[in-house]
Amino acid sequence: MFENAARPKTGGEALLTALKDCGIDYLFANAGTDFPPIIEGLARLPESAVPTPVTVPHETAAVAMAHGCWLVTGQPQAVMVHVNVGLANAVMGVINAASDNVPVFMLSGRTPLTETGRKGGRMTPIQYGQEMYDQTSLVRDVVKFDYELRYPEQADSVTKRAAALMTSAPEGPVYMSLPKEPLTEPLPDGFAAAGAPVSARPTVPETEAIATLASWIAEAQSPVVLCQRGDPKGRVSNALSRCADVFGLAVAEPFSIRNVLASTDPSLIGYNPKAATAGADLVIVLDSGVPWIEAVSAPERDIRVVHIGPDPLFRRMPVRGYRTDLAITADPAVALESLLKMTPDAGASARRNRVRAWAMDSRNAVQKHDAGGDGPMSAEWMSACVSDIMDDGAVAFSELGLLLPHMTVKGPNRVFSNVHAGGLGWAMPAALGAQLADRDRLVIACMGDGSYMFANPVACHQIAEALNLPILTIIKNNAMWNAVRRSVVKGYPDGAAVRQNRVPLTSLEPLPDFTQVARASRAHAERIERGADLPDALRRAVEIIRTERRQVLLDLSVAASDDH
Structure with missing residues (x-):
């Protein structure tokens, strides 16, 4: 009452x-x-x-x-x-x-x-x-x-x-x-409030379905889990890491939305769906709407595919033709916990050793990038440098910005990437919401120059100042819609647009001075032209955020890439 x-x-x-x-x-x-x-x-x-x-x-x-x-x-x-x-x-x-x-x-x-x-x-x-x-x-x-x-x-x-x-x-x-x-209008006489709402949670997965999954894992030589998001509390991450270790499962995170495993997890083999499924004989899709691109990276036709999630068939997607040999409707964490109750098969130890070697090879194969010369820095270098300033509690919101393979993330839910709906301008205000929820956390928004403009930056910087939300905003500035340019290059590699000095409808030049936009709301703002200057600039940014409680913007000159 x-x-x-x-x-x-x-x-x-x-x-x-x-x-x-x-x-x-x-x-x-x-x-x-x-x-x-x-x-x-x-x-x-x-x-x-x-x-x-x-x-x-x-x-x-x-x-x-x-x-x-x-x-x-x-x-x-x-x-x-x-x-x-x-x-x-x-x-x-x-x-x-x-x-x-x-x-x-x-x-x-x-x-x-x-x-x-x-x-x-x-x-x-x-x-x-x-x-x-x-x-x-x-x-x-x-x-x-x-x-x-x-x-x-x-x-x-x-x-x-x-x-x-x-x-x-x-x-x-x-x-x-x-x-x-x-x-x-006034409430009627005798009005009484209803009770607190009760949510409907997914049912516990059927024992028969989990038993079938366990038997398929036992029959497999190289089972692979594909995942692209977990839950805010990290339950999925914890259960998946333990499951992968016990049963000898490789884990890949293609098209990541919320990173699930720490970069150093011994089961994490990377982020590429084609490489992950190339030698697989069982693919387990864990609550992933887009586990691979059907036209270019689908598993072989004779491989079993299992989908697990609260809606494993993703009813909201009108067209989603991924084949399904077993669909398990359940909270992913609950399904994994149920699997952990099963006795691992005799081949689990050998699979575990192979997965650990695979994961180590994958990490070692990631090309190391240095600061480069006097020209624009690479997105790989930018990502590694941002990773270096992230403490155990830091989170980054990435919108066509950070590259997970080149980062060392310490746990789940450290890097949130733009969702597959593609509504741009999301990362910066989402970072503001995260900062509001935890004012002591280091919160980073890293986005392309076009995404920054989509974010209504004047409004976002005003919010940051008005609510005292000292986020770090990083702009990956290549003065173009690079995602559009890449799409043209891949679709028409020998076409007329590619042969032009500038692909039509992709240039954002002349760009405004983004640092001045931020300074209008009393932010500390810097333009960084050389990769060698980025580590010091990031350290300055964190110091200003910690000591002055002031928002910071870094506008980085980053080279365009045909890969990302």
Whole structure:
């Protein structure tokens, strides 16, 4: 029951207290004229009864901050934006969250339903111009649940139902549309809040399925696990490392989204799907939507393939033709723990020795890069140098930036890479969300120059200063859309575009002075032209972050590559 001071009186206040009851600590918000009942509720109710409001001056940044906060805490957060125009700006972030099964509670206002006669009705011209027949259609294809609030008391019950669905496996974003009238209207007499939401977790895998998997491992000479993400708490990493050791499994992390194993794990053979499956006779796909590219790196046709995950067939993907000989629906960590209860076969020791030698050879085969000369540095050198400044708690958000094979990461969830949805501008605001969740952690955002511009950097630097979030932003600057250029080179290696001095639609020159953008928000900013100068610049950056609690931007001259 509510204490009197915390008792909600309106639909808007019931929404706020329900979000808090659901364990949501932050409401990332970009406010509009539909927000008065929310703002009034934040002012009237005790701070302990509502999420902490966080003002974010761009909607895409707000969603990415919620995304980044979840990656380092496992706690979902809420985002509220202004009617259809705010939701339109937020859509890309919702797509990113859906692609990576990240629970974000998405809220937006909705044009008042009524013209006269009700409190909260229309009072401005834009409330006519912003109305849509189906505002929810902007996000319906990528959310697990959507609803338009009709009555004030639903702000409690429907919010808690949405939160339960959001955090049920497989997790993902949900959306509620909020007309102003039910937010403004008083709650009915006798209103009682619903209980806290209960999530539905994946069932324990069938014993028969785990037994089948164990027998297939026993029959294999070279079983390989492909994984590209774990959970925020590191349960998958711990179970996978132990499973790989006990059963002699090689592990590869192709197209990594959240690194799963430490770089020095004796089972980690690298990040290339083709190399990993080339000699395999059993492939275990662990909660990976894109384990390989079917056209160029699919395993041989006679190899067994097992998929494990809360949704092992990835129902949200319309086209996904990976063959499946066994699908196990389960939390990946629970499935691995179940496998560990099985007795390892007689061949496990020999497989383990081969895997350890393979992993060592793979690490030794990674080309070492030095600082280079006076020209642009390599992305390999940049990645190694960034790795060197990362302590045990540091995390890096990489968007077409860091290269995992050239880093030494100390555990799971140290490097978060852009999700496969491809909504750019994610890394910097996601890093801000992670920094908000843990202000003492070293948080790095490393991205290409184009991705930095997509991040709405003026807004992001303002957020960093306003909220005292001293992240380190690193720009991999090659003055082009290099991913687009590489695609053209691979698609038309002898084509007319490649023969030109500059591939059309790829150049970003003349670039603005990114350091000046950062300095507008009092950041420490440097332009680094030579690779030899990068280690000292990174050490300076960490010192400024630690002692001055000030954000830092490093703009690096990095050579374009045909490989990454």
